[in-house]
Amino acid sequence: MVPEKWALAVLLLQLCSAGCGFCGKVLVWPCDMSHWLNIKVILEELTEKGHEVTVLTFPHTKLIDYRKPSPLNFEVLPSEVQKESVDNVHDKFLDLILNVLPNLEPWQSTIKLNNFLIETTEILKIMCEGAVYNQTFMKKLQETNYDVMLIDPVLPCGELIAELLKVPFVLTLRISTGGMKEKHCGKLPAPPSYVPVQMVALTDQMTFLERVKNTMLSVFFDFWIRDYDIHFWDQFYSKALGRRTTLCETLGKAEIWLIRTYWDFEFPRPYLPNFEFVGGLHCKPPKPLPKEIEKFVQNSGEDGIVVFSLGSIVHYITEEKANLIASALAQIPQKVLWRHSGKKPATLGANTQLYDWIPQNDLLGHPKTKAFITHGGINGIYEAIYHGVPMVGIPMFADQYDNIAHMKAKGAAVEVNINTMTSADLLNALRTVINNPSYKKNVMRLSKIHHDQPVKPLDRAVFWIEFVMHHKGAKHLRPASHDLTWFQYHSLDVIGFLLACTVSAIFLIIKCCLFFCLKFGKPEKKNKRG
């Protein structure tokens, strides 16, 4: 090696060790759309600390832009799935969340959404097979000797790849359907008396009938999860690993579960030492706004502004709904910045400006921001908590009902039903969160809780990923419940045994009593008679 190259190598080594004591290799199984926006923040932090991050991605993605230059490496999965199939799924998904789900109860919408995911199983199967049965691809991954895998478990396959590569893995998720993956695969206890089943929009303060509903839904999800596409994946995983196993067992091998919430948002509940609540890790102090937007914001004067976004998916709302919303927005004194890419609504007021994209975090962190109208995605909710902005929630699918229910229960949001709302409903909701000081006060309390943590969420997430790299796992945090069958876990065998002992003891005592009564009782009678 020529001297210059040596010097460069030494410099690189020094730079690397400045970032982290141990520079490792991280393999990532992400999920597209808003999930990607969250995990990307962790990955960027890892690369900044000197780790080498490789993201596995499908060829046809929406937000994972693997073609752009990036500090992240991308490894495109060999897959036979055509772009048309992916677009078709995307369109079906939009139709579902815009037209079908808003008419359902939260828990029904959860099931509908999962049924949709089951419909996509065929595509997922082809994608997964394309990876795990492609020897050249797997050999390449194997030879890289990754230290840890970071997996978003919404779509299966990531944990299977980790198992095949024998790499310890960390999960990152908000919640699964009904919280079942955490409960059954992660062994997270969830007593139905005060832990609401996730995705059903209940709180920890339940009436008797709500507790009945929660218990019934808990049992329903317990059994339903077994009939879900799980069976298909159980067989798929067993075949790929060459031993009898299940998706749940494989997921349960996660070293750490990084949950995208914290106690500013969650209702206090039992958890396990390998669960880390790192909600809001993507939030940052606001950067200055683009000039044009800053000018519009400043023009709002004393009244301030309202930020309105329905997230990365829902650009498309019907013209009728857009007009209804616009006419409500036109009646408030605040200026409104609305992320909307459909046709301009006829009723749009002079105070409302439409944008294809808004710097949401920077806007929410602006001192003039009075309220945030949101679909209730967890990323947006956390930006509002971080910056202390009260919310009007218009949930539409998945965890959004739950997220808004949490914010409502904590007095930081008002909910509006996307399906039944009138212009007046939205207007009233907006006026309430802006003019009733309790909403600002409550969200500021949550904000203070969020900012007053021993370690910032992003640093905690990175800490535990690095911990797994350094220690080749985190087995000291893994509860022994993973080694028990479901009836052992619930002590049903012990209860059965103790009941059997008790019954036997009672039986023996009765038998003995009868025996002695017969033996010593009868002769007396005989004597008397005699």
Next chain:
Amino acid sequence: MVPEKWALAVLLLQLCSAGCGFCGKVLVWPCDMSHWLNIKVILEELTEKGHEVTVLTFPHTKLIDYRKPSPLNFEVLPSEVQKESVDNVHDKFLDLILNVLPNLEPWQSTIKLNNFLIETTEILKIMCEGAVYNQTFMKKLQETNYDVMLIDPVLPCGELIAELLKVPFVLTLRISTGGMKEKHCGKLPAPPSYVPVQMVALTDQMTFLERVKNTMLSVFFDFWIRDYDIHFWDQFYSKALGRRTTLCETLGKAEIWLIRTYWDFEFPRPYLPNFEFVGGLHCKPPKPLPKEIEKFVQNSGEDGIVVFSLGSIVHYITEEKANLIASALAQIPQKVLWRHSGKKPATLGANTQLYDWIPQNDLLGHPKTKAFITHGGINGIYEAIYHGVPMVGIPMFADQYDNIAHMKAKGAAVEVNINTMTSADLLNALRTVINNPSYKKNVMRLSKIHHDQPVKPLDRAVFWIEFVMHHKGAKHLRPASHDLTWFQYHSLDVIGFLLACTVSAIFLIIKCCLFFCLKFGKPEKKNKRG
């Protein structure tokens, strides 16, 4: 005020704000002996950060030396209890742990120890009454406006004082009898299938029969706790607070439970967000040894040294037992430093040196230390984990059996029974932990886990105490289970309701079937007959 005084005041203010953004007033309800050594470390850190710390103490203490100059303030409780009574209790306690407890099973010893505590209720009652019914004393405390109370709940009364003063409080404890205070008052879930009942020396890997034992002991403690001296204190607390309450309800108002263990020691188990595991917070890097001791240690050469201490209570072991121990120690090549204040044993080897007191943490941190013979107090165990020293455990009472069981299960200790041990047993145990490299390897693994935490235990403990001061509590971490009755908590009302519904439905269906059978079944028959 003269200028010099102003300058001094400003300087003091600056010094204070350098330590903490908010300098508060902390009131402390401690427990004497080894408990005091642990809490003292937190208190010293709090005073260093600029907080004003006042310790409530009884007049006759062993290790709480309130007469010495100290950065802590001491407030001596007005009490009519005589020194003789306290000494009498102390002697009875020593007799119990030296002569009675070693002959019992761990769980029996736990009960015996609690019965002893119940016997001391009368003294505790007088002490508590002396405080809470002394208006001058309570008024003085009230007027000081404390921001937080730090309470060791081994002895009752602290949480009652906190309630009377309306000050939020933080608990600091290792465990209570059978873990019942945490389970019943703190609502900490403890599934008996993999969470061993505390103080019974079981691990998280239980056989079927061990799970049966664990479940039975769990139920036993559940019911036993209700018959314990709890009833007395329930009445005492209700009278003092002027409303119907219980000791458990009062304890359950704790904002944070600081537990004196961590996952290097604990078996992974479910816990709650207001439980913080801060084990080993008292451990520090070793300081240089006193010259004479360092010389003795250096003379050990390649073989190194063994540190032997039975803690702050047990200086007094029988002559026979001391001789037995001494003759075992005489047979190892290591030098031994033995904390022993009784008569010099006749069989003492030339390699063994007796000391009234040893700098235990510094000795355990010495590179020549090969093993630690310990009674298994949590402070000593944590010093051994911190410095990575394998252990020989000779547990005698309270949590010591449990502590050694944890270290045994993690492969870092060998246990010796104080009652039945022979010289050969102790010798074998010592040779095993010194010569079998797995013990060193395992304790080093625990040590690495201990040192690789996002925040040091002491900093976490102080963080949460300060959090409670700043936010006037930590209600966002308090689970809603505190608001449920025991049958609501276990969903018994919901289960009953659902069972009743099911039975009613079945009954109705059967009735309907019978009705239709009778209505439409019989005429046919009649027709046929007709």
